[in-house]
Amino acid sequence: MISLKNIGPGTVIAAAFIGPGTITMCSIAGAKYGLDLLWALLFSLIVTTILQFTAAKIGLITQKGLSSNLINSFDNSFYKYLAVALVLSAILVGNTAYEAGNISGGVLGMSSVFGELTYFIAGFKINFYSILIGFIAFVILFLGNIRVVEKVLIILVLLMSFAFLTSAIIVKPNLLSLVEGLFVPKVPENSLLVIIGLIGTTVVPYNIFLHASLVKDKWSKPSDIQFVKTDTLLAVALGGIISMSIVITAAAVGDFQINNASDLALGIEPVFGSFSKTIISLGLFAAGLTSAITAPLAASYVTCGCLGWEAKANSKRFRLIWIVVLFLGILFSSLNYKSIEIIKFAQVANGMLLPVIAIFLLWVANNKQLLNNHTNGYLFNFITIIIVLVTMFMGLKSILSVIGLI
Numbered sequence: 001m002i003s004l005k006n007i008g009p010g011t012v013i014a015a016a017f018i019g020p021g022t023i024t025m026c027s028i029a030g031a032k033y034g035l036d037l038l039w040a041l042l043f044s045l046i047v048t049t050i051l052q053f054t055a056a057k058i059g060l061i062t063q064k065g066l067s068s069n070l071i072n073s074f075d076n077s078f079y080k081y082l083a084v085a086l087v088l089s090a091i092l093v094g095n096t097a098y099e100a101g102n103i104s105g106g107v108l109g110m111s112s113v114f115g116e117l118t119y120f121i122a123g124f125k126i127n128f129y130s131i132l133i134g135f136i137a138f139v140i141l142f143l144g145n146i147r148v149v150e151k152v153l154i155i156l157v158l159l160m161s162f163a164f165l166t167s168a169i170i171v172k173p174n175l176l177s178l179v180e181g182l183f184v185p186k187v188p189e190n191s192l193l194v195i196i197g198l199i200g201t202t203v204v205p206y207n208i209f210l211h212a213s214l215v216k217d218k219w220s221k222p223s224d225i226q227f228v229k230t231d232t233l234l235a236v237a238l239g240g241i242i243s244m245s246i247v248i249t250a251a252a253v254g255d256f257q258i259n260n261a262s263d264l265a266l267g268i269e270p271v272f273g274s275f276s277k278t279i280i281s282l283g284l285f286a287a288g289l290t291s292a293i294t295a296p297l298a299a300s301y302v303t304c305g306c307l308g309w310e311a312k313a314n315s316k317r318f319r320l321i322w323i324v325v326l327f328l329g330i331l332f333s334s335l336n337y338k339s340i341e342i343i344k345f346a347q348v349a350n351g352m353l354l355p356v357i358a359i360f361l362l363w364v365a366n367n368k369q370l371l372n373n374h375t376n377g378y379l380f381n382f383i384t385i386i387i388v389l390v391t392m393f394m395g396l397k398s399i400l401s402v403i404g405l406i
Contacts, residue, residue: 009214010235012294013052013207018161018239019291020105020284021098021201026243029198030250033188035173035181038247040195042182044202045240047387050380051203051358052211053232054365059212060219060228061374066212067305070360073367084306086356092325094353095206095299099329102295106133106288107333109281112265130334133285134326137292141313141322161242163279168245171252178248196394202243205357206298213301213311222374292329296322355392358384 029037055066062069067087074080107129111117117128187195215228265276300321304311312318362384365376376384 009056009211009218010231012214013211013232014235014239015287015290016207016210016294017048017202017204017291018242019102019201019287020108021101021197021291022239022243023246023280023284023287024105025194025197025201026246027250029194030247031253032194033191034251035177035247036186036188037191037195037198038178038181038244039183039185040198041202041240041243041247043390044199045236045243047199047391048203048239049232049236050383050387051208051361052236053229054361054376054380054384055208055212056215056228056232057225057374058361058364058371059215060224061222061371063216063220064212065216065301065305065311066209066361066364067302068308069212069364069367069370071306071308073364073370083360087360088303088306090353090356091206091209091299091302095295095325096328096332098204098206099292099295099325100332102288102291103130103133103137103329103333104288106285106292109284109286109288112277112281112284125335127334130330133289133292134330136289137296137326138323140293141296141326142319159279159283161238161245161283163283164242164245164249168248171249173248173252192394199354199391199394202239203354205353206295206302208357208361209302209305210294210298213298213305225374292326295329296325299325355388358388358391362388 026041029040058066058069064072070083070087071080074083107127110129110133119126119128211232219227265280269276300318301311303309303321304315304318309315309317362376362381364370365384366381368375
C-alpha cells in the first residue's frame, strides 16, 4: 500500500517538468502534427523513468549528490577536470535557458489576465512581470523554506492538469489514431525540433541531478530503494498523463498559431468556455513559478557538488549560484523576445544536452567503488546506451538542420 509519507522527491520532480515548456511544446505538437508525435512522448517517459531512477538510486546508496559522485569516480586529474567543465557548462547553460523559459511561461499567464506591463529602459523594452516572478522566486529561495509554497504550486498545477485530462476525454480522440501515434514512430516534415523539444521538456537534465540530491535527504537506507522506485514511477506516470492529454486536446482543436495563453486556452474551451483563459493563465503562472524555483536550486546543487563546496541552502556560495542563474533567466525573459520562442529554445537546448548528462550518469551507475552491488545491470546499461545513441543522433541531426547542411 502506498503511504503519503513515502511520497517525496518525485512530486517536486513532477512539478519541475510539468512547466510552461511542457504545456507549450505539447500544444504545438498536437496542433501541428495531431497525434503523430505521441510516440516521442512515450519514448521520453521511458527515458525519464530510467534516468531519474538511476540518479535517485545513486543518491540513496552513496548519500551524496550526483555531481559529487561523478567527480569522485575519476582518478585521473585531467578527466576529472574535463568532467567538471562539461557538467558545469551543460547544466549552467541549460538551466539559464530553461529558467528564461520558466519565467516567460509565468509571464504568459499574467499577461493574459492583467494585460501587458512593459517599460522602455535605456532603449530596451523590459517586461515587468518577468522581474516580479523572478523576485517571488528570489524571496522563496532566499528564505530556504519552500515546502509549503511547493505544495500550493503543485495543487495549482494539478488543477490545470485535471482540466486538460477532462478535456482530452471530452474531445473523444480516435482510439486507433491514438494507439498508432503511441506505437508507430513518424517524423513529419519539419517536426524534428518539435520532437527534440518534447524530449527536452520531459527528460530535463537538471532534474536528474536534483533528484539525487533530494532523495539522499529523504531516505538513508539501501532498503528504501522500493520507496524511491514507487515515488519515481508515480511522478513520471502523472507527468505522462498530463503531457499526452495536452497533445490530444490540441490535436482536436487543430492547427493554430500559439503566441500566448489565450491561444493555448483554445484547447480547453470545449469544457470551460469563457473560463478557459483564466484556468490556463493560472496553470502557466503556477507551472512557471514552480520551475523557476527548482532550476536555480538544481544549478546550485550541481555546482557545489562539482567544486566540492558546501551544498546548504544558507551558504553564501550556494546562494550566489542560484542568484546568477535566476538573474540571467530574468534578464533574457524580460527583453523584447517572444515568450513562446524562449520556451521552445529552452526545450531544444535541453534535448541536445541530454546525451552528455546520460553518458556521465551511465559512468557513475557502473562504478562499483561507489555503489558496491547496486551498480546497473545489463538491461539498464543496454537501454541507457540506446538512449544515448538515439539522443546523440537526434541532436546532431538538428544541429545540421539548423546550419543548413541537411
